[in-house]
Amino acid sequence: MNYNISKEPIVIQEVIDKVVSRNAGAVTTFIGTVREMTKGKKTLFLIYEAYVPMAIKKLEQIGSEIKERWPDAETAITHRVGKLEITDIAVVIAVSTPHRNDAYEANRYAIERIKEIVPIWKKNTGKMGRHG
Amino acid sequence: MINVLLFAQLKDELGKETLSIEGNGMSVAQLKGKMKVDFQLEGLETVMTAVNEEFADDDTILSDGDTVAFIPPVSGG
Numbered sequence: 001m002n003y004n005i006s007k008e009p010i011v012i013q014e015v016i017d018k019v020v021s022r023n024a025g026a027v028t029t030f031i032g033t034v035r036e037m038t039k040g041k042k043t044l045f046l047i048y049e050a051y052v053p054m055a056i057k058k059l060e061q062i063g064s065e066i067k068e069r070w071p072d073a074e075t076a077i078t079h080r081v082g083k084l085e086i087t088d089i090a091v092v093i094a095v096s097t098p099h100r101n102d103a104y105e106a107n108r109y110a111i112e113r114i115k116e117i118v119p120i121w122k123k124n125t126g127k128m129g130r131h132g
Numbered sequence: 133m134i135n136v137l138l139f140a141q142l143k144d145e146l147g148k149e150t151l152s153i154e155g156n157g158m159s160v161a162q163l164k165g166k167m168k169v170d171f172q173l174e175g176l177e178t179v180m181t182a183v184n185e186e187f188a189d190d191d192t193i194l195s196d197g198d199t200v201a202f203i204p205p206v207s208g209g
Binding site for chain 2: 032048049050051053054055057079090091111114115116117118119120121122123
């Protein structure tokens with residue numbers, strides 16, 4: 001299972017281990033974390049929700065799209081749901097390829113596609129004004 | 133019956149995450165129109181729709197047993 005939605009904290013190494021391969025000369029890991037300040041407003045915490053079965057399908061679709069563009073790439077993605085505190089990990093994307101340039105590009109492609117097609121939402125309650 | 137799933141702000145607006153609606157033979161657009169009238173749900177025209185976990189357009193015809201999910205703009209990552 002290279003594509004997961006997790007209610008539990010993500011263990012980065014477990015995501016990386018899924019893409020380690022004898023053919024790989026590069027593994028890139030993107031770690032998305034909960035940021036405290038956004039445009040001058042403070043986040044206290046975030047709540048992520050997902051349409052889980054469809055979200056997993058869409059993560060798998062992103063993996064297929066990466067395979068079409070970078071046939072030698074191996075991809076694993078885990079996205080967290082539930083309540084996340086500042087600095088908590090929301091998503092981990094690991095991509096391995098024979099050469100580094102493809103690993104960077106394919107990983108960037110994955111996070112951009114997540115933001116387009118994967119049914120996951122973060123609830124921005126807990127945001128307060130600058131002096132709140 | 134059509135199983136309707138709501139997420140994010142739509143779920144909060146309606147106070148429910150699932151509905152069962154008589155809609156056999158309706159298009160997605162017609163279902164949206166019916167929900168707008170029945171529940172005063174705003175903004176349904178602009179959200180994406182999934183039928184049976186795959187994105188679908190407004191012309192898609194629905195059958196009993198289908199699961200329709202309204203997908204507000206996603207914000208994962």
